[in-house]
Amino acid sequence: MRRTLVVAGSFLWMLAGNAYAVEDGGPLPADGRCAPFSQTEPGHVIPSWDGTPLAADIHVPEGAGPFPLIVRGHGYPGQRGTCAEGSTCDGLVKAGFIVLVWDERRFGQSGGKVHLLDPEWEGRDVVAMIDYVKASFADVLAFDDADKLDPKVGMSGGSYGGGIQWSALVADRLLVTPPHTRPTHYLDELAPEITWNSLEQSLVPGGVPKFFITTLLLGTGEVSSRVGGAPPPQDRFCPNTGGQSGLLETYLQGAIANGATDETRAFLARRSIATYLDDQRLDVPPTFLAQGLRDTLFPPNQAVTTFETIRDRTEAKLMFFPTGHGWSGAPPALAADLLAWHRHMLYGDPLPERLAGHDFVYASRGLLAPDWGTDFVYDDYDRVKALGVTRSLGAPAVPLMLTLPAPTSYADVTFFQGQIDSQKDPGMIPTFDLPGTAVTWDLPVGSDGVVLAGTPRLTVELTTTTSDLFLFGKFYDVDPGGNASVLYHQVMANRLQSVLPNVAGQEVTWDLTALAATLPSGHVLRLAVATSDAMHSTSRVPGTTLVTGASLFLPIVSGGLE
Secondary structure, eight states: OOEEEEOSSOOOTTSOOOOOEEEESSOOOTTOOBOOOSOOOOSEEEEOTTSOEEEEEEEOOSSSOOBOEEEEOOOSSOOOOOOOTTSHHHHHHHTTOEEEEEOOTTSTTOOSOOOSSOIIIIIHHHHHHHHHHHHHSTTTBOBSSTTSOSBOEEEEEETHHHHHHHHHHHHHHHOOOTTOOOSSOOEEEBOEESOOSOHHHHHSGGGOOOHHHHHHHHHHHHHHHHHSSSOOOOSSOOSOOTHHHHHHHHHHHHHHHTSOOHHHHHHHHTTOGGGTTTOTTOOOOOEEEEEETTOSSSOHHHHHHHHHHHTTTSOEEEEEESOOSSOOOOOHHHHHHHHHHHHHHHHOOOOOTTTTTOOEEEESSOTTSTTTTTOEEEEOHHHHHHTOEEEEOOSOSSOEEEEOSSOOEESOSSTTHHHHTTTOSSOSSOOEEOTTSEEEEEEEEEEEEEEEEEOOEEEEEEEESOSEEEEEEEEEEEOTTOOEEEGGGOOEEEEEEOSSSOEEEEEEEEEOOOEEEEEOTTOEEEEEEESOOTTSOOOSSOEEEEEEEEEEEEOEEEEEEO
16 A cells, blocks of 8 residues: 655645645656545546546536536635535526536545646646536537537636636636647636735735745644644655645745745746736636635735736626635625626626626625625726825824834734634734834825725835835724724735845835725724734844835725815
């Protein structure tokens, strides 16, 4: 019997959890093979393009059909979802879709090794599975052509299950090679949720690593690999696990460099749709993007960037919903809109009036609103963006701040914060900035309140004595009693590096976290720029920074600030 290794300390930041077993010793099947978790036997074992077995379940609606196919991916680390009553899969099947759920490469009961959604590997797996459904379910599968060559196919899923949609698209459009040469492309529509445009900008935003998350999950993966459902591990890392070994190396390189190396950038770029969208051969199908305002792992800016890139090339919609990455409490309105999208794209049903003609949907009042799950505004992205205003802020009241080689500010530490805080703002752990390590500007809310929806942009004028300045921009909502909480616990990092310190007259501009929020009259919108943040790495070069001015673009939809 083959010995097994567990990849100790999984560095996959995207979703925390277990490590996975990889067979060791003797000849391996193509791309390796994993030992299974305890799980229900799959209804289908689909041979992928390289022969790797993929465990899958294929759920077919009652009736004669024909039915379009939805390929639904799972999060990382995880395994194929069930189709239990009330689940997303169940809703799709009842709405008339064949739903394929599978254990992605090396997860659950599937073989292979994790390549972190490399289109050459996991992306081509999706193409192979569609080939399988096309051949095995032709009697009930819906096609766009009489010759039954072009099935009607959409995709669904969040986080890793959203990222696989982009990898599959690249494989479907750009990697059509034998044995998958075919007269048509497969994917007709996508619906990625809480996923990334660029892994580098998600995990090393503005050049500043989110080392708290990556280090925490590295340790969590090690512990869970020793107490979880996988076979007992050897006391060493597995050196031959495809993308997994690359991730560990990437983490270690970044830890030494305190930032992204060229190798890190190349590794993450290959697994990011941002890399491929400039290729005009990439025919992007209609896409519904949904992102959580509270998601500190993949902030809403990730969806904004993708949306702004593709919207002139295809039909696209963007939704901001008020929860985050580590909590499953997405509002019913999101599920209803996504289901309507699938029906519209694959059955030709008209979109509900609320969606027709609108491409930007946002939750206007956030988590504390009694009707937080229903307070969505359906609007036009260009109209909303044009309403934004830029205002000069001048110098802050206290213009000097220190950079110290330790975290001196706290807004959030991990995307699990939503579970810790039960998604409430402010949370159980107070947010703070150590005096002398941040500058602030207070903007009182006007008599009519203010509604914000979009991406703020900040420009700061400064002089600094550190050659490696980390900056973290964020907004506080300050109530009439003086209680302040960071909006959605979001911060956005930027890094200013120079050969020598004392660089005078620098201007630094960066986008802050995209948001949608309503602040009532009597509150204050406080802009803060800090020199550290507990979720991120800190600068290793202490110094002082003098801020002499700033300007801020604010996406104000209605109301205003004094």
